[in-house]
Amino acid sequence: MLQEKVSAVTDGRMSRVQDAIQPDLLSQEPRPDLSTAPTVPSASEPNQNIENIKVVLHERELWKKFHEAGTEMIITKAGRRMFPSYKVKLTGMNPKTKYILLIDVVPADDHRYKFCDNKWMVAGKAEPAMPGRLYVHPDSPAAGAHWMRQLVSFQKLKLTNNHLDPFGHIILNSMHKYQPRLHIVKADENNAFGSKNTAYCTHVFHETAFISVTSYQNHKITQLKIENNPFAKGFRGSEEGDPAYFKTTGVSDKEYPPISKNSVRQRLISSHNHLAGKLMTGHPQVLSSYQYEAGLPLANSDSQDPIPNHFPPSRDPGLLYHCFKHRDNSRHLELGCKRPFLETPSAVSEEHYFRSAPSYESSLLPRPYHNEAFSAREACMYGGMEAESGSGAGDVDDVNHSPPMNRGMWATMPPYPRYTVDGVAYQPFAAHFANTAAVTPVVPHPASTMAPRPQSDLGVFNSAPAQRGLPVISPPPSASSCAPATLAPRDRSDHGGPVPQEAGVAAATSQGFLSVSLTGCHQGSILPVPDGFEQHRDTLERQLMQTTGGTGPVPIKVSLTPSSHLHHH
DNA sequence: TCTGCCACATA
């Protein structure tokens, strides 16, 4: 039953300030040094608990530039990658322990936005949260040594606005603000799920928050993308600094107004990141498993700069770290793995894919979408076999650790409340391929599935005042917090599910836990986690069974390299 | 608002 929890974890560990900001962020070339060893002598250190893992956001400077302007990420029906890409450098892991790394993208608040007058404004209440999906890094599970060896890239993660997306991409609503989160789940064989020490940590970099759009709203963001994303080179002006005219493709050949020039310039100017590093205010705290912290509004001072959009530099972005140790309560399913993939009628998938704005309810139902028709390409998504290459960038990665907290995100926006995400359930998504890990939600709290404000029960971790009265606990300033895995009191108390078997992992999400059972290995993919697990449990189990297919452990990943991006070719 | 197509880019 329970064991101790890691409670309090948060000490300052990640709270250090980091500020070293280099003026030139643009520099992006890959460099070799990424793989440098972790700081110090820690090698010998006994503390290799999950809560001691340090996560540094790669290209934080670039993220900050976007953040200051109000990051926007395009979402399309087919799925669009994020830019900047989410890449991190890890240290402090036990080299021999296996971990699963995954990302989820949760609502940052419960507003709907509109871009008016060159600014983002709140335009109503958010749509019900979409069922959440998880993107599991293709190399998962892998030993700590593997993850620490080089940058870990999540660049293949794709965002979609298709509520019925059959590919396993992360589904989002347009014009809403989101916060990506990284979860590190211990997957050692010895920590099988039901065993006692399964633990996970959640890290949140505020500067990675963004507003989803179907087409860019803020011109400044467009320019930043063009200037920094290698795939958008075709839109860059011919020369560097000068004529910032952009090529136009296709049909009309027009040139762009000088405005772009200004933007560019400004961008350069923005070097004013001030670091004031300071703040570390926060100590991470422990939360119940459901809490989540979202970004807050910063002071809004609005800036008045030549460019309207310019946002006051936010303070440092913080990193939120959340960790749990979890023990038995989780339930877990066994997978029987046998088939390589599910056989859902393809028709279903197509239907989903093509249908337009579906209600997402259907997605709540655990239903395997897979159809064999998926091409290898999709397979890769799940399978994650491809190596990722680094796109962009590159600069060296940041070296420092823990970011201080920050809360401000887009100043121009109205304050955000810290929104609890609990209501969002993870959408069960059957992976098409067996090799993916199966995720089982483990404790789900009866969260409402979509509830806009579900927080009812959980405490929220937030930092800012909650707007709506969300229960908030304190907001940790930055970075990280850990929580005991044990579930919060209210969590589901009863779950006791089956026990795990192989490597089980639990990841916490806003809603609750996810238990990931990996049989063998799985490759990157997006896994759904259901929300009211209890309610859907049977279905999920079935789904998982199918998903993992049966035959046992899946072959190990084919290509690994999470970091292929590191190497420069 | 969103989608499909385009030229141009990476890999």
Place this chain on the structure above:
DNA sequence: CTATGTGGCAG
């Protein structure tokens, strides 16, 4: 070469 990631623009 192929496959695929970009933003612009027309619709």
